[in-house]
Amino acid sequence: MQENDPNIRWVDESPLSARERLYLPLFFEGLTTTLRHLGRSLAGKVVTVSYPDQEPKIDAPLIYRGVHRLNRDEQGRVKCVACFLCATACPAHCIDIVAAESPWPDREKYPESFTIDELRCIYCGMCEEACPVDAIELTSLYNLTGRSREEMIFDKEKLLSVYDQTKDKEPMRSQRQSTGSYAAEHNRK
Amino acid sequence: MWEILIKSFVLAGGLMTAAAYLVLLERKMAAWVQDRCGPNRVGIPLTNIRLFGLGQPIADGLKFILKEEFTPAHVDRRLFVAAPIIMLTSALSVFAVIPFGDVIPPLKLWGWGWDRPIPLAIAPHMDTALLFVFALNSIAVYGVILGGWASNNKYSLLGGLRSSAQLIAYELALSLGILGVVLASGSLNIRRIVEMQAETGVWFVLAQPIGFVVFVTAAFAEAARLPFDLPECEQELVGGYHTEYSGMKLLLFLIAEFLHMVTAAMLIVLLFLGGWHFWGITSWADSNSWLGAILRVVVFAVKTVGVILFFMLVRWSWPRFRFDQLMALAWKVMLPLGLLSVAVVAVVEQSKLSGLESWLGRVPAAWLMVIPAWVVAALAWWVVAVAGPSISDNTPRREPAGWDVQF
Numbered sequence: 001m002q003e004n005d006p007n008i009r010w011v012d013e014s015p016l017s018a019r020e021r022l023y024l025p026l027f028f029e030g031l032t033t034t035l036r037h038l039g040r041s042l043a044g045k046v047v048t049v050s051y052p053d054q055e056p057k058i059d060a061p062l063i064y065r066g067v068h069r070l071n072r073d074e075q076g077r078v079k080c081v082a083c084f085l086c087a088t089a090c091p092a093h094c095i096d097i098v099a100a101e102s103p104w105p106d107r108e109k110y111p112e113s114f115t116i117d118e119l120r121c122i123y124c125g126m127c128e129e130a131c132p133v134d135a136i137e138l139t140s141l142y143n144l145t146g147r148s149r150e151e152m153i154f155d156k157e158k159l160l161s162v163y164d165q166t167k168d169k170e171p172m173r174s175q176r177q178s179t180g181s182y183a184a185e186h187n188r189k
Numbered sequence: 190m191w192e193i194l195i196k197s198f199v200l201a202g203g204l205m206t207a208a209a210y211l212v213l214l215e216r217k218m219a220a221w222v223q224d225r226c227g228p229n230r231v232g233i234p235l236t237n238i239r240l241f242g243l244g245q246p247i248a249d250g251l252k253f254i255l256k257e258e259f260t261p262a263h264v265d266r267r268l269f270v271a272a273p274i275i276m277l278t279s280a281l282s283v284f285a286v287i288p289f290g291d292v293i294p295p296l297k298l299w300g301w302g303w304d305r306p307i308p309l310a311i312a313p314h315m316d317t318a319l320l321f322v323f324a325l326n327s328i329a330v331y332g333v334i335l336g337g338w339a340s341n342n343k344y345s346l347l348g349g350l351r352s353s354a355q356l357i358a359y360e361l362a363l364s365l366g367i368l369g370v371v372l373a374s375g376s377l378n379i380r381r382i383v384e385m386q387a388e389t390g391v392w393f394v395l396a397q398p399i400g401f402v403v404f405v406t407a408a409f410a411e412a413a414r415l416p417f418d419l420p421e422c423e424q425e426l427v428g429g430y431h432t433e434y435s436g437m438k439l440l441l442f443l444i445a446e447f448l449h450m451v452t453a454a455m456l457i458v459l460l461f462l463g464g465w466h467f468w469g470i471t472s473w474a475d476s477n478s479w480l481g482a483i484l485r486v487v488v489f490a491v492k493t494v495g496v497i498l499f500f501m502l503v504r505w506s507w508p509r510f511r512f513d514q515l516m517a518l519a520w521k522v523m524l525p526l527g528l529l530s531v532a533v534v535a536v537v538e539q540s541k542l543s544g545l546e547s548w549l550g551r552v553p554a555a556w557l558m559v560i561p562a563w564v565v566a567a568l569a570w571w572v573v574a575v576a577g578p579s580i581s582d583n584t585p586r587r588e589p590a591g592w593d594v595q596f
Binding site: 024030033050 | 502570574
């Protein structure tokens with residue numbers, strides 16, 4: 001390598017200012033930064049959430065991606081029309097739908113069984129985006145636990161009961177005025 | 190005999206406990222500076238009482254004892270075992286000469302007690318105390334190098350090599366920082382050095398600011414604390430010289446490191462920050478009362494803890510030096526500054542002896558000579574600020590056009 005090779009572009013660091021050369025101002029600047037954070041922590045303003053003792057505050061529960069639910073319509077029937085869009089969109093292949101002819105006149109098919117393997121799910125929210133009828137949604141329930149693998153495979157009844165549990169706090173997408181979050185507002189426009 | 194045994198046990202036990210709790214304090218400080226809580230779950234064992242995590246050192250210690258102590262097959266077994274032992278022994282032995290207070294006055298209770306003041310150090314009358322401290326500190330380097338060498342691992346070896354280069358470079362700065370103190374107090378006895386500062390009330394940090402800066406910087410490097418923790422920087426060398434160590438051997442290394450920090454903090458306090466002396470609280474006069482003795486221990490402890498807290502804050506305040514910057518700082522900045530400090534102290538002391546003290550009196554002369562020391566310090570700082578970046582600049586040099594050198 002020749003140092004005056006025209007193909008080499010030399011980039012210089014900007015020269016140190018007088019303040020940086022004296023070092024002491026920077027010394028105290030660094031110290032005051034750490035001391036400020038130290039004081040803030042000692043005053044109790046820490047970012048840590050002591051989880052089992054203290055519930056974390058979810059900033060935007062309406063766009064949080066937690067446990068799934070299957071929504072009901074006004075008559076209490078499952079909204080799902082068994083179109084398989086969610087199962088197709090799912091990158092983890094955790095949705096298993098068995099479709100059957102609908103007993104109701106307003107649609108052709110309905111899910112005879114609808115199971116989600118919550119252990120395989122990666123909570124990406126693609127099912128929610130794919131759904132044309134707002135039937136599958138992710139809730140803000142984050143503390144999902146179970147004692148066996150079987151317990152973590154949620155069937156239709158379980159998913160509908162998640163809806164019953166969360167419908168008051170988190171209304172369905174189609175019934176929301178605003179999600180209160182920037183991202184959702186932005187998407188609506 | 191009994192006196193020394195009791196003092197040794199108290200000191201060794203106290204230091205081990207202190208090292209364990211310093212680990213907790215270090216973790217707590219790290220957490221607080223980063224807006225976290227830090228360890229706060231472990232309290233009294235087998236109960237649900239948490240006590241702000243004060244039980245954490247017990248859990249940490251148990252973890253180290255119960256963990257598998259794995260010795261890799263490719264190591265030099267004898268040196269591998271010897272390294273942590275050398276390191277901890279030398280780190281602990283230093284405390285034989287470091288006083289942790291002044292003296293306890295005589296006590297007689299129901300025929301039991303002692304009739305002469307007891308100095309609060311294991312070997313209080315050692316006139317070569319400072320030499321002893323630095324000799325043992327240098328032996329600790331052997332622990333690091335042997336550990337790095339015996340591990341037969343490139344990260345360990347790099348850590349050990351860096352450590353030897355760094356410690357040799359900063360040993361010089363450390364000695365030069367101390368030379369001024371020794372020159373001014375005329376003794377290597379630590380107790381005598383503290384007494385000198387207490388007599389005049391002028392701590393050596395005031396009288397020798399350059400020496401203080403040089404010594405503190407070198408002490409950080411000697412203790413391998415963060416701006417200079419190149420021997421074991423986790424980001425580059427996994428764990429440095431103790432990469433291959435686990436279990437109790439690792440614990441010995443870690444305790445030794447914390448003890449080095451305590452030694453450095455205590456030396457800074459003793460040599461430059463007045464030891465047990467504080468204006469208005471502990472003066473030269475109250476040496477033979479119990480209140481005075483306890484106050485001196487308290488003042489010394491508070492100062493030491495303060496310096497240790499500063500050590501821990503520094504860890505999170507400034508980025509680490511690159512290795513060439515570290516060496517440039519040692520040889521091109523700290524060494525000249527140390528020499529300058531010694532020269533200034535020599536001139537100041539000589540001017541005191543040749544008439545200033547007899548004219549003004551001992552104490553006013555000491556205070557007066559603080560002024561030229563700080564003027565010189567400011568000038569030296571300015572010179573370093575102007576010259577520093579250019580002498581520590583290691584970017585490849587480009588010759589002007591026409592200077593054709595074929596490589």
